[in-house]
Amino acid sequence: MYFQLAWRNIWRNPRRTFVIISAVVIGVWSMVFLSAFSHGMLASMLDNGKSVLIGDIQIHNKKYRIDPSIDNSMDNPDKIRAVLDKTLPQGAVLTERIKVSTYVSNARHSTGAVLVGIDPENEKKISFLGKSITKGEYLDKKDMRGILVGKALLEKFDTAIGKKLIIMARDKKGKVASKAFRIRGVFNAEMEATEKQFLFITMTGARKLLNMEKGISEISIVLNSEPMVEKTAAEIKNRLDTELFAVETWKDLLPMLKAYVEIFNGFMYIWYVVVFVAMGFGIVNTSLMAVFERVREFGLLRALGLKPWPVIRSVLTESIFILLIGIIAGNLLGYVSVLLMKDNGLDLAMFGKGSEFFGMSRVIYPILTMFDVMNVNLVIFFLGAVVSLYPAFRASRITPVEAMRQ
Amino acid sequence: MYRYKLILSITAIACVFVLMSGQKISAAKDNSGADISGLGSAIVKQAFDYYRGVASISVAEMTIHRAEWERTMKIKAWTRGVHDSLFKIISPAKDKGNGTLKKGDEMWTFxxxxxxxIKLPPSMMSQAWMGSDFSNNDLAKSDTIVKDYTHSVTDVKEKDGLKIFFIESIPHPDAPVVWGMLHFKVREDGIMLSQGFYDEDKILVKELVTTDIKxxxxxxxxxxxxxSKQDEKQEYTTIKYLELEFKDSLPSRIFTRAGLKKKIR
Amino acid sequence: MSTDMKMAFRNIWRSPVRTILTLSAIAFAAIILVFMVSFQLGSYEIMVNSSVKIYTGHIRIQAEGYREKRNMRFVISSPERIAKTVEKIEEIKSYSFRANGFSLVSSENRARGVLVTGIDPEGEAEISTISGLIRKGEYLAPGDRDKVLIGRLLARNLKVGINDELTILGQGKDGSIAAGIVTVKGIFSSGIDDFDRSTVQVPLSYFNDLFYMDGAVHEIVCTADSLFDVNKIKRLLKANLSEKKQKKVVVLDWKELLPGLVQGIQLDLASAAIFYFILVLVVAFSILNTFLMAILERTKEFGVMLALGVKPNRLFKLVLMESSFLTLTGVITGVVVGCAITFWFQTHGIDLAGASEILKEYGMSGIVYPKLSIVSALAGPLLVFVITICAALYPAFKVKKLVPVDAIRSI
Incomplete structure (x- = not known):
């Protein structure tokens, strides 16, 4: 019965109710939006960190990380492939790479760089490279002579698509091998260092250059869910000879990023509380005023012999109705604003121009997750109910005398 | 991080010396009579073979010139075929005895x-050694230069009673050479007068000129x-031969690590 | 005090609970902003300082063109003369000389081309944290000659340990061959892979002889007490060095030496700005609502006043005065309390427990000291003030538009 009463009560003065609801809406919206924004920021940071040839899990020859030379490649990857076939969960994608340091030159310039032999099909699915070709074309699997270079290197070498680069490297037999490659495409990366550091050719092209039969330098695996990473890595470790191979997750490979993510997550929780407190002042204030406006009414109820508890209950119920309406509207608003930014993102360039240092994109695409939304809503609902207790108590303590004085 | 050219010493001119240790003058006539591009190849081959030979011992003075700086070294060199070479610094006194041994793809310095x-890692071998303007990439061996380029005679002029062939060489599309074009001026007796190195846009990058023919x-x-480099006129390197002697052969012990360490007279 | 002001003041205190809550909301936002901005500035300073102090330094003095060409011959030939100028500048905490030569460094069976740097062990320990990042062996001592420090990754690549020999082969300043045998005294790990893979440090005196430097150096690296001093130092150095007609030297600051770091900070500020803006927005809405409710509550009162001949403009002024007074009080309280809290943390530090282990490993303390400054104390509260005043304008305009009869009749 009192649900109905409360519901009617809140619509008795719609203007007042709308004002209180708007306070809740703006609070819910801001928290939903912030969670999506920060989630998007973290995701872009993680993606950028991982997509530059890291992935979720990597497998190398154990000696490779100490000395990343062609001598420490994995010469018989069939065994590893067999293990991975059995262990990888559904949705996992893997790619193999050959990575060697080379010397690249044209008529006027020369520099050291890392030459990466890739499987164009799989690489595209996993790393930044697939979506970063800004000029020219991506590599075709059969292309033996094509090479992809970063924009910064292209500019430094003063060259263009279709022109030659001479690659010089030590091959599997220890001899110096050199070959001409044609620039097929140019890639952009978040970090200029990446554009200068890496050159991409096809796996077959790399094998030919380096006189390799079937060896590879690394296997990079991307899973479709973060919680699976540790588990899968542990399983691969179980089945591989860990004396020979190193199985590492992105957390091992990017410890600074891991630390940053942890600090950031901690900060987000603090920030939720801060925003909530800011919102809480508004809620308490407005509901308190609503209570005072109704002093006469509450005084009358008390004069009629109503106990304090039913008063608390009815005021609280009203608050909860208002909270619920606000939460629903706030979620909708939050969802809409995230949706609006889905395509173009939020460009931080309007605030600051750089992004290299954190490995974060300039443009943030908010990501709404069920988990975040639930968290936000639960926090707001419970804390909202808690702060509404004060006005409810205050209402229950209004005496008929006090009401008369008004 | 800081990648700039390692300026060690003697190694750079390896190729120059190898090219120079010529012996038999292969008759240009053997190859003439072919079509125009065949003629070009023949002349280039002849010019490279002119300097190429079984073995040589030479002493040369190398000067590296920069706008604000200049340095001269005296170097003694032994070469055998295109594979083996040994260089030792005679002066300045500070650097006397430093040497480089090159055997095929491998290089040691003492x-x-x-x-x-010390055996040099391959990444360092490909750099412009010794801060001169010569580099290994420039001075190809006759077999690869004939194989990697299409040579055609563009002009023939006569000077002092000798014909001078102007040859334009375009690399094959997949040839592992950085240049987009080479220009040769070769005298009919096989002496190369100049070689121009062009980039892929056919712009001159650097030029080798020989003079004082005797x-x-x-x-x-x-x-x-x-x-000399085209962009920076103030930067050039010259090599001046003081002594040059061609031999039919040199003993193998010269081109060993022991030979590299052996004191110079 | 004018009548209006008196009235406004009284009106505010008519409902003390509401006023205190509103004040608290404003003050709270201001406190948070003061603290957060100070915290951010403090953490940037730590970030910059830890980057800068590994190797880069706050300020570097080099020969003109050295940075671009890295030519061995572009030297500062009489560093002591410049050092005299440097010493006169109070803000420079310490300085040290450095010389660099690209060399072939080889162990028994490996060779790598790396940058060999000559450092003055005493001076370097003041400007660089490498001395604290030695993982094996020891740092260089003042009298050391043929001893080196090398990066962890380079040590692995060359397969050397403490007391192993390395041969350095490079070219001296005069173009002659520089060669020497040194023993590894310490292996460091800075956490920056590029640096750990390509750095060899030898005592400057040894470098000087090995590379025929004749007492010349390539860089004078200076550090300051605070980032905020860097601009001043740079200006002073530039003025003093040109005065003395020194051979062309350039003064570079950390922003030029580490452009990525500056950009990173800008980006972090940008995303933080969004966080702050949303907080202020939430507060502004709280306050807008409060003001709006207050006006609703007093509609009858305003109606009576209008009927008594009070001009709508005066009412508007009155309402605005009330809200400005509230806002100003809140903001000022916020600044004062915020500064006090920040100041306390500035002296005590905040331990970022979660990350401190990783940070510690790389020589960062993990304790952040917020940095109170005029900017951090006023920027946030100013934003709160402006936005809140804007929020207050809406209810005030509503008052202006009231029609007396309707107003009196309203509840």
């Missing part, structure tokens, strides 16, 4: 002060080789 022989070691030979 320093008497620390009494160590009898040395029993045949006509340009005593001064100068290579």
């Amino acid at each position: 320093n008497p002060k620390v009494n160590r022989t 009898m040395m070691g029993g045949k006509l030979f340009p005593a001064v080789w100068k290579i």
Whole structure:
């Protein structure tokens, strides 16, 4: 019965109710939006960190990380492939790479760089490279002579698509091998260092250059869910000879990023509380005023012999109705604003121009997750109910005398 | 991080010396009569073969010139075929005894002060050694230069009663050479007068010019080789031959690590 | 005090609970902003300082063109003369000389081309944290000659340990061959892979002889007490060095030496700005609502006043005065309390427990000291003030539009 009463009560003065609801809406919206924004920021940071040839899990020859030379490649990857076939969960994608340091030159310039032999099909699915070709074309699997270079290197070498680069490297037999490659495409990366550091050719092209039969330098695996990473890595470790191979997750490979993510997550929780407190002042204030406006009414109820508890209950119920309406509207608003930014993102360039240092994109695409939304809503609902207790108590303590004085 | 050219010593001119250790003058006539591009190849081959031979011993003075700086070294060199070469610094006194041994793709350097022989990693071999303007990439061997390029005679002029062939060489699309074009000026007796190095846009990058052609070691030979960069006119390197002697053969022990360490007279 | 002001003041205190809550909301936002901005500035300073102090330094003095060409011959030939100028500048905490030569460094069976740097062990320990990042062996001592420090990754690549020999082969300043045998005294790990893979440090005196430097150096690296001093130092150095007609030297600051770091900070500020803006927005809405409710509550009162001949403009002024007074009080309280809290943390530090282990490993303390400054104390509260005043304008305009009869009749 009192649900109905409360519901009617809140619509008795719609203007007042709308004002209180708007306070809740703006609070819910801001928290939903912030969670999506920060989630998007973290995701872009993680993606950028991982997509530059890291992935979720990597497998190398154990000696490779100490000395990343062609001598420490994995010469018989069939065994590893067999293990991975059995262990990888559904949705996992893997790619193999050959990575060697080379010397690249044209008529006027020369520099050291890392030459990466890739499987164009799989690489595209996993790393930044697939979506970063800004000029020219991506590599075709059969292309033996094509090479992809970063924009910064292209500019430094003063060259263009279709022109030659001479690659010089030590091959599997220890001899110096050199070959001409044609620039097929140019890639952009978040970090200029990446554009200068890496050159991409096809796996077959790399094998030919380096006189390799079937060896590879690394296997990079991307899973479709973060919680699976540790588990899968542990399983691969179980089945591989860990004396020979190193199985590492992105957390091992990017410890600074891991630390940053942890600090950031901690900060987000603090920030939720801060925003909530800011919102809480508004809620308490407005509901308190609503209570005072109704002093006469509450005084009358008390004069009629109503106990304090039913008063608390009815005021609280009203608050909860208002909270619920606000939460629903706030979620909708939050969802809409995230949706609006889905395509173009939020460009931080309007605030600051750089992004290299954190490995974060300039443009943030908010990501709404069920988990975040639930968290936000639960926090707001419970804390909202808690702060509404004060006005409810205050209402229950209004005496008929006090009401008369008004 | 800081990648700039390692300026070690003697190694750079390896190729120049190898090219120069010529012996038999292969008759241009053997190859003439072919079509125009065949003629071009023949002349280039002849010019490279002119300097190429079984073995040589030479002493040369190398000067590296920069706008604000200049340095001269005297170097003694032994070469055998295109694979083996040994260089030792005679002066300045500070650097005397430093040497480099090149055998095929491998290279060692010796320093008497620390009494160590060090094998150079391949990444360093490909750099412009010794801060000169010569580099290994430039001076190809005759077999690869003939194989990697299409040579055509564009002009023939006569000077002092000798024909001079102007040859334009375009690399094959997949050839592992950085240049987009080479220009040669070769005298009919096989002496190369100049070689121009162009980028893929056919813009001159650097140029090698030989002068002071005189009898040395029993045949006509340009005593001064100068290579200069096109962008920076103030930067050039010259090599001036003081002594040159061609041999049918040199003993193998010269081209060993022991030979590299052996003191120079 | 004018009548209006008196009235406004009284009106505010008519409902003390509401006023205190509103004040608290404003003050709270201001406190948070003061603290957060100070915290951010403090953490940037730590970030910059830890980057800068590994190797880069706050300010570097080099020969003109050295940075671009890295030419061995572009030297500062009489560093002591410049050092005299440097010493006169109070803000420079310490400085040290450095010389660099690209060399072939080889162990028994490996060789790598790396940058060999000559450092003055005493001076370097003041400007660089490498001395604290030695993982094996020891740092260089003042009298050391043929001893080196090398990066962890380079040590692995060359397969050397403490007391192993390395041969350095490079070219001296005069173009002659520089060669020497040194023993590894310490292996460091800075956490920056590029640096750990390509750095060899030898005592400057040894470098000087090995590379025939004749007492010349390539860089004078200076550090300051605070980032905020860097601009001043740079200006002073530039003025003093040109005065003395020194051979062309350039003064570079950390922003030029580490452009990525500056950009990173800008980006972090940008995303933080969004966080702050949303907080202020939430507060502004709280306050807008409060003001709006207050006006609703007093509609009858305003109606009576209008009927008594009070001009709508005066009412508007009155309402605005009330809200400005509230806002100003809140903001000022916020600044004062915020500064006090920040100041306390500035002296005590905040331990970022979660990350401190990783940070510690790389020589960062993990304790952040917020940095109170005029900017951090006023920027946030100013934003709160402006936005809140804007929020207050809406209810005030509503008052202006009231029609007396309707107003009196309203509840």
